[in-house]
Amino acid sequence: MKARDLIAETGSALKANKGKSALTILGIVIGITAVITMTSLVGGIRDALVSEMGMNAARAISIYPYNGSGINDDQLAAMREQLPDYEYLSPTNYGSAQEIAAPTTAEKLSASITGVDEHYFDVSGLKIAQGRAFTQSESAEGSMSVILDKQAVQKLFGSSNENPVGKIVTLDGTEATVVGVVENSALMGGGGGGNGSLNIYMPVSTVSLRFSSSGTGYQQIFGLAKQGVDVAKLTEQSKVAAAKILRILADQIDQELSVSSAQSVIDQMSSFMGAFQLLAGAVAGISLLVGGIGIMNMMLTNVTERIREIGLRRALGATRHDVTAQFLAEAIAITVMGGLIGTVLGYGLSMSLSGLVGGMVGGMAIAPSVSAQSVMLAVGICIAVGVIFGNYPARRAARLDPVDALRHQ
Known part of the structure; x- marks a missing residue:
């Protein structure tokens, strides 16, 4: 047929x-x-x-010591020297403000603050929707600059569509200038924003000097692996190098240090x-x-x-x-x-x-x-x-x- x-x-x-x-x-x-x-x-x-x-998600790696003493500048420099396969190693610190306000704020609000440097937004997956990221000088000199997320813009200025760039907010009575707005949450880490507090970003040196309860040490390091680098292998290398630099005993690494990649999350x-x-x-x-x-x-x-x-x-x-x-x-x-x-x-x-x-x-x-x-x-x-x-x-x-x-x- x-x-x-x-x-x-x-x-x-x-x-x-x-x-x-x-x-x-x-x-x-x-x-x-x-x-x-x-x-x-x-x-x-x-x-x-x-x-x-974000585009760089698969290349992001987080280094986080549990001991609370943080990572100092010398230790960060040693990591950068011993781990050349990173494009950036971005130091991060965390703090809080009991009261954050803008001229139009009607309610009393608190803020969880993430202290970051100029490379953090390239590493973490955060996207700048308005304004700009911090400059190198702002990151190093303790500038009173702040980047808000959409929720913070909504709470402080009454509308998430408001452009707050260039406007002033006060953190525990100290004025800070808004330089940017992010449109999404970080892939790894980031300010908590829990318990009703807003999530904002400031230069890492500013947070260490003014808002952190843990002193000047960096509480977390975010790294961006270079293109083509084996992220899983670099994660293991980072764990070994960080443990050595931070003087963590071999049998205590899992208890005192966390090194994880965004690729594992994916x-x-x-x-x-x-x-x-x-x-x-x-x-x-x-x-x-x-x-x-x-x-x-x-x-x-x-x-x-x-x-x-x-x-x-x-x-x-x-x-x-x-x-x-x-x-x-x-x-x-x-x-x-x-x-x-x-x-x-x-x-x-x-x-x-x-x-x-x-x-x-x-x-x-x-x-x-x-x-x-x-x-x-x-x-x-x-x-x-x-x-x-x-x-x-x-x-x-x-x-x-x-x-x-x-x-x-």
């Missing part, structure tokens, strides 16, 4: 049983819709999180997303199994109803292969149509749910991610379901004796 004739016969058979075909397709539609919806949403969440982290996130996708796939697989059983049931019914037709085809010269191909083509056509409908519905449903999911994971803008591979996989699964569950009815039809089939009433 020619392919054109096979397609025509398949279309005619499905049209003759529209209601039955539609109900059979429904099981496949549900399964593929679930697969596409979950994979596109999970992919969209992953892409949004990576985007929030890997953990990808692993979690992969596990979630696997679970969603298992649930969708059950739907496809039920749909496949429905297809087999329908095709077996078709064989029974069309015994005389099969006998007539065989009497007119159709081979067993032709009969098998016809019924198998019908099963595959049903599953492929279900797959295509499910793909469209899945993408539409993921678009509808993206806003809701984005609100649940921190107000991120999530765009569903449907890859060509996902669509091809869905179509491939549909064809496989059609072949597997349509094979037995097709072979049963092909094995019918033509003479007995023509006698069937």
